[in-house]
Amino acid sequence: MEVLIQLIFFLILLSAGYLFGKIAEKKHYRSIIERERQWMQIPTSSGRHVFATDKEVQRVRLATGSVVISVDYFKRIVAGLRNIFGGNVQSYETLVDRARREAILRMKESCPKADQIINLRLETSSISKGQKNQVGSVEVLTYGTAVYLSSAPAAKTAKHS
Amino acid sequence: MFLTNTEEIPGKQITRAYGVVSGSTVRAKHAGRDIMAGVKNIFGGELKGYTELLQESRDEAIKRMKAQARQLGANAVVNVRFSTSSVAAGAAEIYVYGTAVSVE
Numbered sequence: 001m002e003v004l005i006q007l008i009f010f011l012i013l014l015s016a017g018y019l020f021g022k023i024a025e026k027k028h029y030r031s032i033i034e035r036e037r038q039w040m041q042i043p044t045s046s047g048r049h050v051f052a053t054d055k056e057v058q059r060v061r062l063a064t065g066s067v068v069i070s071v072d073y074f075k076r077i078v079a080g081l082r083n084i085f086g087g088n089v090q091s092y093e094t095l096v097d098r099a100r101r102e103a104i105l106r107m108k109e110s111c112p113k114a115d116q117i118i119n120l121r122l123e124t125s126s127i128s129k130g131q132k133n134q135v136g137s138v139e140v141l142t143y144g145t146a147v148y149l150s151s152a153p154a155a156k157t158a159k160h161s
Numbered sequence: 162m163f164l165t166n167t168e169e170i171p172g173k174q175i176t177r178a179y180g181v182v183s184g185s186t187v188r189a190k191h192a193g194r195d196i197m198a199g200v201k202n203i204f205g206g207e208l209k210g211y212t213e214l215l216q217e218s219r220d221e222a223i224k225r226m227k228a229q230a231r232q233l234g235a236n237a238v239v240n241v242r243f244s245t246s247s248v249a250a251g252a253a254e255i256y257v258y259g260t261a262v263s264v265e
Contacts, residue, residue, distance in 0.1 A: 013203055021205035028206075050171050057172030062164035062241060064219065068212045072205025102207075119167045125245040125253075137208055139215060139253075141243055145165040 013073050021072030025094065032101050039108045044117040044144065051116070055149040063117060063146040065107030069099045070137040096124065096138055103140040114146035162227050163237035163264065170237060173264040179233040183258035184225030186218040187248055215255070219243070222257045235261035 045051060071079075075091035082089045100122060108117065123141040163170055201208050230238050241259035248254045 017203050017205065020203075024204065024206045048167050060163065060165050060167075060171055062166060062223075064243075066212060066215045066219065068208040068215060070201045070205055070208050073203045075205065076202075119165075121166060121242070123243050123245055126247065137202075137211070139211065139245065141215065141219070141245060143166055143241070143243055145167050145171075147171060 014077060015074075017073030017075070017077075021074055024072070025098070028098055028102070032098065032105065035105050035109075036101065039105060042108050042111075042114055042117060044104070044108070044120055046120045048119050050118060050147055053115075053149060055115075055152070058148045058150040060145050060147050061111070062143060063107050063111045063114065064141065064143040065103045065105070065110055066139070066141045067099055067102045067106060068137055068139045069095060069102070071095050096140075099138050099140040100124075100142070103142040107142045107144060111146040113148065115149040116147050117144040118147060120144040162230065163239075164223070164227075164241055164259070165237075165239050166241045166259075168240055170239060170264055173237075175237075175239070175262045175264050177263040179230070179235050179261040179263075181258055182226050182229040182233065182235075182238060182261045183256065184222040184227075184229065185254060185256040186221045186225070187252055187254045188214055188218045189252045215245075215253070218253070218255045219257070222255045226257050226259065230259075230261040233261050235263055237262050237264045 043052075050057060071091065075095070078091050079089050082091075103122070104120070108114075111117070121143055123143075125139050125141075126137065163173070169175060197208070197210055226238065226241075238259040238261050241257060244256045244258075246254050246256070
Protein backbone atom coordinates (compact mmCIF):
# COMPACT_ATOMS: atom_id res chain seq x y z
CA MET A 1 0.00 0.00 0.00
CA GLU A 2 2.72 2.40 0.95
CA VAL A 3 4.55 1.64 -2.26
CA LEU A 4 1.40 2.43 -4.18
CA ILE A 5 1.00 5.79 -2.45
CA GLN A 6 4.59 6.65 -3.20
CA LEU A 7 4.13 5.65 -6.80
CA ILE A 8 1.02 7.81 -7.13
CA PHE A 9 2.83 10.74 -5.54
CA PHE A 10 5.71 10.28 -7.95
CA LEU A 11 3.37 10.15 -10.93
CA ILE A 12 1.56 13.29 -9.79
CA LEU A 13 4.85 15.14 -9.49
CA LEU A 14 5.92 13.83 -12.86
CA SER A 15 2.76 14.87 -14.67
CA ALA A 16 2.61 18.24 -12.89
CA GLY A 17 6.21 18.88 -13.87
CA TYR A 18 5.52 17.86 -17.44
CA LEU A 19 2.39 19.95 -17.82
CA PHE A 20 3.50 23.14 -16.06
CA GLY A 21 7.04 22.87 -17.31
CA LYS A 22 5.86 22.59 -20.88
CA ILE A 23 3.51 25.56 -20.54
CA ALA A 24 6.17 27.67 -18.85
CA GLU A 25 8.76 26.82 -21.47
CA LYS A 26 6.46 27.62 -24.37
CA LYS A 27 5.49 30.91 -22.78
CA HIS A 28 9.09 31.78 -22.09
CA TYR A 29 10.19 30.99 -25.63
CA ARG A 30 7.38 33.11 -27.03
CA SER A 31 8.43 36.05 -24.90
CA ILE A 32 12.11 35.54 -25.76
CA ILE A 33 11.44 35.50 -29.50
CA GLU A 34 9.22 38.54 -29.31
CA ARG A 35 11.71 40.53 -27.24
CA GLU A 36 14.62 39.44 -29.39
CA ARG A 37 12.85 40.96 -32.36
CA GLN A 38 12.21 44.11 -30.36
CA TRP A 39 15.84 44.48 -29.30
CA MET A 40 17.36 43.68 -32.66
CA GLN A 41 18.17 47.38 -33.05
CA ILE A 42 21.10 46.95 -30.65
CA PRO A 43 23.69 44.96 -32.55
CA THR A 44 25.73 42.82 -30.22
CA SER A 45 29.06 41.19 -30.87
CA SER A 46 31.69 39.30 -28.99
CA GLY A 47 34.39 41.21 -30.87
CA ARG A 48 36.52 43.73 -29.10
CA HIS A 49 36.04 46.75 -31.32
CA VAL A 50 33.26 49.10 -32.21
CA PHE A 51 32.02 47.92 -35.58
CA ALA A 52 30.32 49.16 -38.73
CA THR A 53 30.05 52.82 -37.94
CA ASP A 54 31.57 56.14 -38.96
CA LYS A 55 30.19 57.93 -35.92
CA GLU A 56 32.18 59.04 -32.94
CA VAL A 57 31.89 57.22 -29.63
CA GLN A 58 30.25 59.41 -27.05
CA ARG A 59 30.48 57.24 -23.94
CA VAL A 60 30.69 53.63 -22.87
CA ARG A 61 29.51 51.69 -19.87
CA LEU A 62 29.41 48.16 -18.56
CA ALA A 63 26.09 46.42 -19.12
CA THR A 64 25.14 43.25 -17.28
CA GLY A 65 22.21 40.87 -17.18
CA SER A 66 21.59 37.71 -15.22
CA VAL A 67 19.03 35.01 -14.68
CA VAL A 68 18.60 31.81 -12.68
CA ILE A 69 16.34 29.18 -14.21
CA SER A 70 15.32 25.83 -12.79
CA VAL A 71 14.39 22.70 -14.68
CA ASP A 72 11.10 20.94 -13.93
CA TYR A 73 10.65 17.55 -12.29
CA PHE A 74 9.77 15.64 -15.43
CA LYS A 75 12.83 16.83 -17.29
CA ARG A 76 15.05 16.00 -14.37
CA ILE A 77 13.81 12.40 -14.42
CA VAL A 78 14.27 12.22 -18.19
CA ALA A 79 17.79 13.58 -17.82
CA GLY A 80 18.42 10.97 -15.15
CA LEU A 81 17.40 8.25 -17.58
CA ARG A 82 19.67 9.77 -20.20
CA ASN A 83 22.50 9.34 -17.77
CA ILE A 84 22.08 5.60 -18.16
CA PHE A 85 21.80 5.41 -21.93
CA GLY A 86 23.96 8.36 -22.90
CA GLY A 87 23.32 10.82 -25.70
CA ASN A 88 22.16 14.41 -25.90
CA VAL A 89 20.28 15.57 -22.85
CA GLN A 90 17.78 17.67 -24.73
CA SER A 91 15.87 18.77 -21.66
CA TYR A 92 18.94 20.52 -20.30
CA GLU A 93 19.84 21.93 -23.69
CA THR A 94 16.65 23.97 -23.80
CA LEU A 95 17.22 25.03 -20.20
CA VAL A 96 20.61 26.62 -20.84
CA ASP A 97 19.47 28.02 -24.18
CA ARG A 98 16.56 29.79 -22.50
CA ALA A 99 18.74 31.06 -19.70
CA ARG A 100 21.40 32.49 -22.02
CA ARG A 101 18.96 34.20 -24.35
CA GLU A 102 17.05 35.62 -21.40
CA ALA A 103 20.24 36.95 -19.82
CA ILE A 104 21.32 38.63 -23.06
CA LEU A 105 17.90 40.23 -23.36
CA ARG A 106 18.08 41.53 -19.81
CA MET A 107 21.47 43.00 -20.53
CA LYS A 108 20.04 44.82 -23.53
CA GLU A 109 17.06 45.99 -21.50
CA SER A 110 19.44 47.48 -18.93
CA CYS A 111 20.77 49.93 -21.53
CA PRO A 112 17.90 50.62 -23.93
CA LYS A 113 19.52 53.69 -25.50
CA ALA A 114 22.84 52.04 -26.41
CA ASP A 115 23.82 51.86 -30.07
CA GLN A 116 25.76 48.65 -29.84
CA ILE A 117 27.15 46.21 -27.31
CA ILE A 118 30.64 44.89 -27.84
CA ASN A 119 32.80 42.28 -26.17
CA LEU A 120 29.90 40.16 -24.98
CA ARG A 121 30.86 37.53 -22.42
CA LEU A 122 28.75 34.78 -20.91
CA GLU A 123 29.34 33.12 -17.59
CA THR A 124 27.39 30.00 -16.62
CA SER A 125 27.39 28.33 -13.25
CA SER A 126 25.22 26.61 -10.70
CA ILE A 127 24.41 27.97 -7.25
CA SER A 128 23.62 24.66 -5.66
CA LYS A 129 26.33 22.49 -7.10
CA GLY A 130 27.63 19.81 -4.80
CA GLN A 131 24.46 19.60 -2.80
CA LYS A 132 22.82 16.30 -2.15
CA ASN A 133 19.27 17.27 -2.96
CA GLN A 134 20.37 18.90 -6.15
CA VAL A 135 18.46 21.78 -7.64
CA GLY A 136 18.72 21.44 -11.37
CA SER A 137 19.14 25.13 -11.89
CA VAL A 138 21.47 27.12 -14.05
CA GLU A 139 22.68 30.62 -13.47
CA VAL A 140 23.81 32.76 -16.38
CA LEU A 141 25.55 36.10 -16.17
CA THR A 142 26.20 38.11 -19.31
CA TYR A 143 28.17 41.29 -19.59
CA GLY A 144 29.45 43.55 -22.28
CA THR A 145 30.40 47.12 -23.05
CA ALA A 146 27.48 49.27 -24.15
CA VAL A 147 28.58 51.90 -26.63
CA TYR A 148 26.71 55.17 -27.11
CA LEU A 149 27.49 56.92 -30.37
CA SER A 150 27.11 60.61 -31.03
CA SER A 151 24.54 61.50 -33.62
CA ALA A 152 26.94 63.36 -35.93
CA PRO A 153 29.43 61.40 -38.02
CA ALA A 154 33.05 61.74 -36.96
CA ALA A 155 35.55 63.94 -38.78
CA LYS A 156 37.44 62.28 -41.60
CA THR A 157 40.56 62.05 -39.49
CA ALA A 158 38.89 59.76 -36.96
CA LYS A 159 40.64 56.52 -36.12
CA HIS A 160 37.55 54.33 -36.42
CA SER A 161 37.00 53.02 -39.90
CA MET B 162 34.13 55.92 -12.94
CA PHE B 163 34.16 54.24 -16.36
CA LEU B 164 33.81 50.50 -16.49
CA THR B 165 34.33 48.47 -19.64
CA ASN B 166 35.24 44.92 -20.44
CA THR B 167 37.31 45.88 -23.47
CA GLU B 168 41.06 46.50 -23.24
CA GLU B 169 40.65 50.14 -24.11
CA ILE B 170 37.90 52.64 -23.81
CA PRO B 171 36.65 53.58 -27.27
CA GLY B 172 37.07 57.29 -27.85
CA LYS B 173 39.35 57.78 -24.82
CA GLN B 174 43.06 57.64 -24.22
CA ILE B 175 44.57 55.65 -21.36
CA THR B 176 47.30 57.65 -19.68
CA ARG B 177 48.32 55.48 -16.79
CA ALA B 178 47.73 51.95 -15.51
CA TYR B 179 47.59 51.08 -11.82
CA GLY B 180 47.31 47.31 -11.94
CA VAL B 181 44.64 44.80 -11.11
CA VAL B 182 41.76 45.65 -8.81
CA SER B 183 39.12 43.21 -7.68
CA GLY B 184 36.04 42.79 -5.55
CA SER B 185 34.19 39.73 -4.39
CA THR B 186 31.15 38.70 -2.38
CA VAL B 187 30.03 35.38 -1.04
CA ARG B 188 26.32 35.03 -0.47
CA ALA B 189 24.44 32.24 1.18
CA LYS B 190 20.99 31.16 0.17
CA HIS B 191 17.99 32.30 2.11
CA ALA B 192 15.76 29.71 3.78
CA GLY B 193 12.55 31.30 2.50
CA ARG B 194 13.95 31.57 -0.98
CA ASP B 195 15.02 27.98 -0.79
CA ILE B 196 11.49 26.79 -0.11
CA MET B 197 10.26 28.64 -3.15
CA ALA B 198 13.12 27.14 -5.11
CA GLY B 199 11.96 23.69 -4.00
CA VAL B 200 8.51 24.38 -5.40
CA LYS B 201 9.95 25.74 -8.62
CA ASN B 202 11.98 22.61 -8.83
CA ILE B 203 8.84 20.65 -9.61
CA PHE B 204 7.29 23.07 -12.07
CA GLY B 205 10.39 24.61 -13.57
CA GLY B 206 10.85 28.27 -14.36
CA GLU B 207 12.84 31.22 -13.18
CA LEU B 208 14.02 31.34 -9.58
CA LYS B 209 13.41 35.05 -9.02
CA GLY B 210 14.84 35.01 -5.51
CA TYR B 211 18.13 33.66 -6.77
CA THR B 212 18.22 36.06 -9.69
CA GLU B 213 17.90 38.93 -7.24
CA LEU B 214 20.51 37.41 -4.98
CA LEU B 215 22.90 37.14 -7.88
CA GLN B 216 22.23 40.71 -8.93
CA GLU B 217 22.76 42.12 -5.45
CA SER B 218 26.02 40.29 -4.96
CA ARG B 219 27.23 41.36 -8.37
CA ASP B 220 26.47 45.01 -7.64
CA GLU B 221 28.21 44.72 -4.29
CA ALA B 222 31.29 43.16 -5.89
CA ILE B 223 31.44 45.94 -8.49
CA LYS B 224 31.11 48.51 -5.74
CA ARG B 225 34.06 47.04 -3.88
CA MET B 226 36.16 46.95 -7.02
CA LYS B 227 35.32 50.58 -7.77
CA ALA B 228 36.26 51.61 -4.23
CA GLN B 229 39.61 49.92 -4.60
CA ALA B 230 40.23 51.62 -7.94
CA ARG B 231 39.27 54.99 -6.52
CA GLN B 232 41.71 54.50 -3.67
CA LEU B 233 44.50 54.05 -6.20
CA GLY B 234 43.52 57.28 -7.91
CA ALA B 235 42.17 55.66 -11.05
CA ASN B 236 39.13 56.97 -12.87
CA ALA B 237 38.31 53.90 -14.95
CA VAL B 238 38.52 50.12 -14.85
CA VAL B 239 39.09 48.30 -18.12
CA ASN B 240 39.04 44.63 -19.06
CA VAL B 241 36.51 43.79 -16.37
CA ARG B 242 35.81 40.07 -15.95
CA PHE B 243 33.24 38.27 -13.83
CA SER B 244 33.65 34.86 -12.37
CA THR B 245 31.18 32.85 -10.34
CA SER B 246 31.82 29.77 -8.29
CA SER B 247 30.16 27.80 -5.54
CA VAL B 248 32.42 27.82 -2.53
CA ALA B 249 30.33 25.48 -0.42
CA ALA B 250 26.92 23.91 -0.80
CA GLY B 251 24.43 26.74 -0.96
CA ALA B 252 26.91 29.58 -1.04
CA ALA B 253 27.88 31.35 -4.23
CA GLU B 254 30.83 33.58 -4.80
CA ILE B 255 30.98 36.35 -7.34
CA TYR B 256 34.38 37.68 -8.17
CA VAL B 257 34.98 40.66 -10.41
CA TYR B 258 38.35 41.93 -11.47
CA GLY B 259 39.85 44.40 -13.91
CA THR B 260 42.69 46.78 -14.59
CA ALA B 261 42.53 50.20 -12.98
CA VAL B 262 43.62 52.99 -15.31
CA SER B 263 43.48 56.73 -15.76
CA VAL B 264 41.87 58.05 -18.91
CA GLU B 265 41.30 61.44 -20.38
